[in-house]
Amino acid sequence: MSESVEHPRDVVEDEVARDAVERILAADDVHAGVRAFGGRAAALQDERTADGGERDGEQFDREERAALRRVGGLSTELADVTEVEYRQVRLENVVLIGVYTPSDTLEDAENSMRELAALAETAGAVVLDGLLQRRPHPDPATYLGRGKVQELADVVAALGADTVVADTELAPSQRRALEDAVKVKVIDRTAVILDIFSQHAKSREGKAQVELAQLQYLLPRLRGWGESMSRQAGGQVGAGNGMGSRGPGETKIELDRRRIHSRMARLRTQIKGFAPAREAKRANRDRYQVPSVAIAGYTNAGKSSLLNRITRAGVLVENTLFATLDPTVRRSRTPDGRVFTIADTVGFVRNLPHQLVEAFRSTLEEVSASDLVLHVVDGSHPDPASQIATVRDVLGEAGARDVPELIVFTKSDLIDDDRRILLRGLEADSVFVSARTGEGVEELIEEIGRRLPEPEVELEVVIPYDRGDLVSFAHDRARVLETSYDEAGTRIRVQASEAVAHQLESGAATGVVRS
Known part of the structure; x- marks a missing residue:
């Protein structure tokens, strides 16, 4: 037979002790209320983004970031702290x-x-x-x-x-x-x-880049205090710095500077160590001359939403500044079937710290090495011209000034016709899109196809029927213009890069014709 469990209130006879227990139980209720409020806030956030769930994918990072966010107006401060440890939570x-x-x-x-x-x-x-x-x-x-x-x-x-x-x-x-x-x-x-940046960095490379930028910023701002400022005066008797005037030696601030320089050197070496992996991936794309597109623009302009709409990448989308720091590369196709890669990059902001531009130079390589830059601009922003100028300045610092650029005005569902005319006057050769409604996305993909470099080789080959992998390779890596079938195999006419054409020729049966 199980014993009945008495409620704490029933076992406390002393009036003062009863009051203390009441406060402890009330504190538990406060924590429960805080948890309930946090759950409700998360539910409201899900409701606000429910219409974009299919658009932006699953976005697993959203829940993790929301769980770490502080909520204004909440406090766990108690009136009496003799019994219960407390901590005030506020912004x-x-x-x-x-x-x-x-x-x-x-x-x-x-x-x-x-x-x-x-x-x-x-x-x-x-x-x-x-x-x-x-x-x-x-x-x-x-x-x-x-x-x-x-x-x-x-x-x-x-x-x-x-x-x-x-x-x-x-x-x-x-x-x-x-x-x-x-x-x-x-x-x-x-x-x-x-x-x-330190809050939003997720990858090892991103964290290393942010730490390097923080140390570069901290180095000239170190301050010494108290005994840590002691110095060696030397043996200058005439200046009153004779015996007994020497301090314990190197100051604390000098030691800190030396440690920071050592840490910065290790971080630079670590960041350089990430380069071979990026270069290997880029070399694989260059081998078959796969065109690359980079999305660049002002922070919170809608770059990640546009990437999700085009490729269903499922990267984190949030209405905050610098929600995306780590680059994301996905594959997509032009309307005529050509494969290209599209990369989402970190956003820019006016007066972007020089330390960040230097630290994220390896990330910005995706922009400088691309064949086309989609310069994303928030069409609903009150001053889009300054945003465009800011982004172009940073791209110039990153060595991407000569990469072809296509201006994409996002959030077109939030602007009226008069605003469109004004923006068109600002950048005549531009495209208007809305990641929320899908307006203009097909037009944007067609424009990307027109601006990407065309394959330089056109050839006609007959591929044996037992080499279906080559047919699939041709559809994946080249533009197939015509397909027919005869006794020898599948006859296809394609436009392809030199590397792809050579591989198709090596596996063809007969009928290789270059034009």
Whole structure:
């Protein structure tokens, strides 16, 4: 006979102990409520993306990333912490600052601040306020002017902000001076972007590239504290640096610099070690002269959604900045049957840190080695011209300036006819597509087929019936123009690369005719 289990409330006689147990049980209820809320949030996210489930594939990474995301407004803080350990869960509260010169327009400055707000939210923060100042040039000491710095300190104190984020890359001295003035942490745009990249990197190569960029950013910003600043003074008696003035030796900051340089050297070697695998895959494509297409563009412009619509790749699609860091290569076909590869690459952003361009140069090789770049632009963005200019600048740094380019305006279901006319005037030779509705995708694939290089060899061969693998190879690697059958075998007329033509000729029975 099983014993009955008494409820904890029934066994507590002391009034104070009963109150403590009530708080513990209430804490359990709070955790259950948090879990239930998280489940409901995930369900709502699934509902928002249900219409794109078939479009974007299964996207296993979405659940993993959603599970790690912090939720605003939730806290596990308890009134009494004597019995139960507690930890407060909340988002970082930030205030944005920016400076624009007379040569810049207020609209451009506001667009840059909106983008910085989106970056901060993607990194896991809540934007409370933003301050813009018009100056001939940023203050070399504190970035903002003296009066604006005092205003910023008042805003930070009034709103209870944790962090100030500057819409530029601050010099180390400017960052320290601002921190001394506002009494909270100060970071810049580069630090926010690096933080997002470190959260979203999944592959070994991606993580190594992000760590290298972070160390390059950290190196000139190291700060020493207290005894770690001790130095060796030397034996200069005349300068008052005689016996007893020598410190313990090398400073802590010098040791940190040396460790960072050593780690950066190891990371560069590790990144170079990934190159042979990429080159082997690329060499296999080059052997049969398989054309390659690269998707490039501004972050959150719809590159991954377009790849999923064309190839059903199932890569992660999310309405956040820099959701995709690791390149994805898939195979597709033109309307006339030719095979080509299409690669999704990392997105770009204005003022992209130079460290990231250098670190991700191996990833950007997919763009520079391609036969065609699909330059994806968000057609619903208020300033597409600046996005186009930013992407072209980064592609130029990556050595892809001479690769043929096709402008693709995405999210066409969100723009009206007047907007289309405006965008067509911006880039006359462009294509409008919508990954959500499928509008323009067939037209885009046809345009890709027209712009890819044509096979240079046309030949007619007769392949024996027992070499069906060669017929399949011809359909897979070449453009089959005509097929007929006779006693000797299958007669096909194809357009193919030199390597494919040579392989077909070596297995043909008779009737090899080149034109």
